Amino acid sequence: MSSTILVTAETDSARSRRWGLCVFFVALLPALIILWATPWFVTQDGPAHLYNAQIISRSFEPHSRFREVYHVRWEPLPNWVGHLSLATLLQVIPAREADRVMTTLTLVGFAASIVWLRWRVVGWRGMPMAALLAVLLSLNLPWLLGFTSFMLGACLFPITLGIWWHGREQLWPRRVAVLWALMVLGYFSHLVSLGLTVVGLVVLALFAPGERRFARAGWTALGLLPLVPLGWIYIGLTRKGGPMVPFWKQLTDPLSLHSWHAQLSWADPISLASRFILPFYEKGYYGFALLAPVVALAIALILEAVTMVRGRSTSSAVSTWPDRRGWGILAAILILGGAAGPDTLGESHGNYLPQRVLLLGLVALVPLLDLEAKTWTGRAAALALVWAVAIQSGFLWEYAATSNRSVNALLQARNAIGSNQKVATLLMGIPSRFRSNSILHADNLLGVDTGNIIWNNYETRHYYFPVQFHLEVDRPNPETLELLSIRDDPDEGGHNALLWRHVLESHHQSIDAILTWGKNAELDRISDLWFKPVYENGNVRVLRHR
Structure with missing residues (x-):
């Protein structure tokens, strides 16, 4: 009997792996076709990143006209990873293709890193739905805004947490050295994604299962040591931007439902357009909000929560929650922090903070959820995710057509x-x-x-x-x-x-x-x-x- 159960489990795992990878590529394919088939698909900030990457790549030329006007600050700044990656691409491919390659890397890389985290924590179980969720999360607002360095840092969020999780009971010097490298790379990618990664490591070190918690916390703290000198350097850099002061543009009155509606609408990291419109349909109606991708995602997450609660009566589900409660606590901290947090720590220190925090909070849910379509709630959640990805791809298609017309006319x-x-x-x-x-x-x-x-x-x-x-x-x-x-x-x-x-x-x-x-x-x-x-x-x- 035990051998039969083992063979069945292996067959289910292989089937889930096969279908998971198939769903991943099929769900991503429309976005990739849109991106590469549209001559002038550009993100909002992508052209500026490309231009400045070319300035950096030509800063060594003695007769560069850019040197008369610009100077490159060769200091330990965040955002270097995005700029140097683009500058390197410019050495081997044309500028237009370099921009498209970077946009593709931040899209596919983020989705793939989420799938990898799910596999590292849970295995192949529930991978088809996990792949759908990963693709939907990759088609996010920060990506379309062209926040290249943040998206590269966001890829490191699941990678770092997945590496830590897999070796959490054996955090010897070699794994600590890997954490050091990831911390340094995260710093030079983006400070927000790095900060949220550190929050994730701390929460998981405290709440992940295991018997050697104090030793695990100590080794984890040792893995964060590079942040001490880097943090000191960054504090010095921030003086050029003035003091950091949290500021809420939307949540002007915490006791007002109207303010909370404005805050949550603004903090939404998924919606690419108004929730009251449909792709390629000019008129907007309040009823269209029920069809919005973010609403479909919310429905899917609620159904998944119901699935987990209903399954608590089984022994496997009872043992699953204690094993992964750290992910639930981390997701709750980031989602609540993004929903209620400030829009910025000062205009000169960057904007769109809630969207970034909420996005990585949703990523932290992926290892926690059941994501199996074996019950009616699971199947309904899968249908909601299919709808969300389809409508999101439609919005991306319309955005691409708009971008192509406008940018082509300008150029x-x-x-x-x-x-x-x-x-x-x-x-x-x-x-x-x-x-x-x-x-x-x-x-x-x-x-x-x-x-x-x-x-x-x-x-x-x-x-x-x-x-x-x-x-x-x-x-x-x-x-x-x-x-x-x-x-x-x-x-x-x-x-x-x-x-x-x-x-x-x-x-x-x-x-x-x-x-x-x-x-x-x-x-x-x-x-x-x-x-x-x-x-x-x-x-x-x-x-x-x-």
């Missing part, structure tokens, strides 16, 4: 701008159905392979990015130029006009060409004081000095 002005020019961009009226705006930083592509200096280079505003403007360079402020783009100011006599006049009065001599998107009578009159149009095609115009 048709490249010949009118030329090369080795100093360019400022004025984007007027760039609303989007999506939470990520493909046109916002696409102007940085005008500097790729052209030697153009793009004054809108937003990365130069932040101390945690390596490329900065020389202080003595006369230039418009990238923060002001971005503010003109993202602030909706229909009043022609409003603040945007004052800002744009100030920019041109102070810095028009340092601008060779202006690219404008959209039209605003008041802003156009201000531009005409110093510049004249030399190119116009739909929404796009190029202006040069009179």
Whole structure:
């Protein structure tokens, strides 16, 4: 009888492995086709990362035009992994392909790391549903926003926790050395993903099953030692961004249901667009929220919770929860922390904090859940995940079509701008159905392979990015130029006009060409004081000095 049970278990494991891998590749395939079949699919921040990676790769050239305006801070900064990876790709493949490869790596790598964590903790059991969940989590908002370094660091979150979990009772010097390497790599990827990884290690060290808990905690603490000097270095770097002060933009009144609704809607890391619309359907209805991917995910998680509670009567389920309660505690800490946490620790220290924390909290659920379609609740959860991935892929398809139209229209002005020019961009009226705006930083592509200096280079505003403007360079402020783009100011006599006049009065001599998107009578009159149009095609115009 025991041999029959063993053979049956091995057969089930092989079947789950086979179907799990099949589901993983099939679920990812639409996103990969969309990404590679769309000529100008770009994430929001991807063009800026690509441009700055090229600046880094050409910083060693003695006659590089970039050296006159930019300098590279060769300091132990976070975000180096993303930039150096892109700079390395630029040495072997064209810039456009390098951007697509990086976007693909952060998508597939994150999904694969989640699947690997599930396998490392649970084995192949429930892998088909785990693969669906991993793909849905990989098609997330931070990825579409182009947070490359964070996504690379997010890949290290499940990898680090999985390695620790597998060897938690034998954390000898060799495994500690591996933790050291992962901590250093995590630091140079992104501070948020590193911090959440440390939280995960601490929680699991305290609550994972085992008899040698004190020894395990001690070895784990030893594995975190590299963070002491790196943390001291980072504290010094943060002084350039001012003090860290938590700030809630949405949760203005903790006692207000309206504020909590705004907070939870904002913190959602899954929705790529409004929850009240459907892909390729212009009109929005409140009823569409029931079909949104994040709602389908919530339904699937609730059904999985019901499955686990109903299964507590079996001996296998009773023994499963104590073994994996650390993952439940970690997921609860991160999900609650993301849902109620601040939007930022200060504008100069970065934004989109809740989405990052919540995303990795959802990852921590993957080793905990049953994820087997053997009961009606399990099968219903699987159907909900299939629907969520399908609709999410539809939104990605629409985003790709929008990105292709907008970016292609903008880049048709490249010949009118030329090369080795100093360019400022004025984007007027760039609303989007999506939470990520493909046109916002696409102007940085005008500097790729052209030697153009793009004054809108937003990365130069932040101390945690390596490329900065020389202080003595006369230039418009990238923060002001971005503010003109993202602030909706229909009043022609409003603040945007004052800002744009100030920019041109102070810095028009340092601008060779202006690219404008959209039209605003008041802003156009201000531009005409110093510049004249030399190119116009739909929404796009190029202006040069009179």
